[in-house]
Amino acid sequence: MSYAANTPPPCLLTYQFSTQPAPIQASTANVGSNARINVWVSSGGTSIYCNKITIAVPIGPTNTDLSENTPSVTPNTTRWVISSMEIKSGAELGLDAEASYAIFYIDCVSSEYYLINYDLVFSMLVQPVNSAAPGDFQYIVVENSGTTSDPSQFQQRRNAYTLHKDTPQLYLNNFVSTSASSAKNTAPRSVFANGEAIRLIWESNGSSFSLYAAGQSAPIYSGKDTAFVLGSGLTNTTTFTLLATMSSGQEFESGSTTLSATLDITISNPDVAPRSATADTLSVVGPSTLKGDATLGNATVGGTLTTSGAANLNGSTTLANLTVNGASTLKGDATLGNA
DSSP states (O other), X not given: OOOSSOOOOOOSSEEEEEEESSSEEOOOSSSOOOEEEEEEEEOTTSOOEEEEEEEEEXXXXXXXXXXXXXXXXXXXXXXEEEEEEEEEEHHHHTSOTTOEEEEEEEEESOGGGOBOOSOEEEEEEESSOOOSOSEEEEEEEEEEEESSSOGGGOEEEEEEEEEXXXXXXXXXXXXXXXXXXXXXXXXXXXXXXXXXXXXXXXXEOOXXXXXXXXXXXXXXXXXXXXXXXXXXXXXXXXXXXXXXXOOGGGOOSSSOSEEEEEEEEEESSOOSSOSOOEEEEEEEOSOEEEOSOEEEEEEEEEEEEEESSOEEEOSOEEEEEEEESSOEEEOSOEEEEEO
């Protein structure tokens, strides 16, 4: 990748960008702001072949640099692989002589995939964006491409895109729930089984977070992490509210100091009654079935009582009809009709 001698023609492929957050935000002295830059590669419906793509971004401490740390790039398909990465000065590339660039060389693994007629996305993760003043930086793309399938006819082509880093503001995005089990798909879900472990995750540059479950005045989580696991899961459908807060030391120039987000989680098989019950005095006027363990103090049953589990009757008990399918202990006075 060298352009000092001549400037390549523009790319044949089309490159479209999205960022998270949008726009990219500079870091502060106390809190680093991570960013993700996704670029969608498209042929626009024409027959364009490509076997190599190179991506370069400026790294350093200035407002025209993206980050002081080297970012990472991941293709969305195994048809393309990162073959190498290097740091070079802009002077070597025919670019800004004062800048250094992180350069990623990405190769197509087979001529079978040279024709770009499928989804192709390169995702760059920046951890963190530098803390310089807001400014523009260049995202350089070089492709080795052509309009025939013969690689000997391919030509190196280059585009330079200008992306922006903005003044940092508090953001809270992508509050979602996933399975907490590594054996299951970690894609976001909103429906879980009763008692299934659930992981709540979110994206934010806040300095602290508080997570509330509906009906509870105290947070179930407070801290700096951007994830929380409900190890015991839920027994009923619940709404969660997440608060993100920035500390006074973050000194964001504008925007809110607190943001909130809500998330509804549905339980597919919720509890419709308590799983266990202890009754001091129980009056039953119709047929009743106890399917779990039951401990009864004083019980008056005017109908039929059927227990499928163990039943302990500790007090004075009057029973019209009693059917016991499990162990039964009568510790007090008992008057039995049909038993």
